[in-house]
Amino acid sequence: MPCLPPYTDGVVTIFLDRQPLPRIAVVMLAVAFLLTGCASGAAPATYETSASSGLETGFGGSAADGAAADGAAADGAAADGEAVAGASADEPVGVPAEATPGIDLAAHSPTDPASPWVVVNKRVAVDPVDYEPDLTTVRGYLVRPDVAPDLTALLAAAEADGVHLTLRSAYRGYSKQAAVYEGWVAQLGSAQADAVSARPGHSEHQTGLAVDVGGSSRPQCDFEPCFGDTPEGRWVAEHARSFGFLVRYTPENKAVTGYAPEAWHLRWVGRDLAGYLSETGLSTLEEVFDVPGGDYRR
């Protein structure tokens, strides 16, 4: 039944035609409004919240679309605030306990190398190409300071589950990546080198936001496809997003990321964006931020 504010037809006529109403009738009318949840705009505001959440408005097909979606997400957040305020004003309306959280996709840049959401792939290099982030250490490996708490928590949680993850690689600077890549070129030729190693400037490891993990159950599977079948690989696939990390290079994502599957490569984006990807069913940053992916421009 639609809600009728107390000044609209059907209600106001009672007040105008039958004044003064007996006090008991006024009380009964007030109780009826409260029970039907029609005493305020809180219920419509609730519906507006879910309809305008950033999740349902999707993500950018272009920079402009992204901005529009962000605006909608911000509106959703504002509506959330209204709904909560309505609920606290002793209104027994149907406010969901957990409204779908919006996320402002403009909160961080996908191109600034200092951003936690920077997208680096075979088509998009770190800019400037020799960018060096601030760094700290976790278990002796260099990562960006904002990665450290979640990485530490992830490693501890795995340990608590009886899964012994090890760190095998983290930050690699431009010159180090250049040396690694040139080593592969010398060994395999450039075409094969591109299949197994990022060109300098095109590695997520240069941002300080990526780590490679290994496992103690079958160390021979570190950096190998069989890592995904180890207890450590399965644990990471299931739990990494809870700690803000994406397993970026999966078989399904290969066409978008440009990289062969790497079940051991974890890219930190923070828990909010990782949760957003899970809720939307998206699996790549390229899709979220409408950034080109795939192979190198030759």
Ligand SMILES: [Zn+2]
């Ligand atoms: Zn890696």
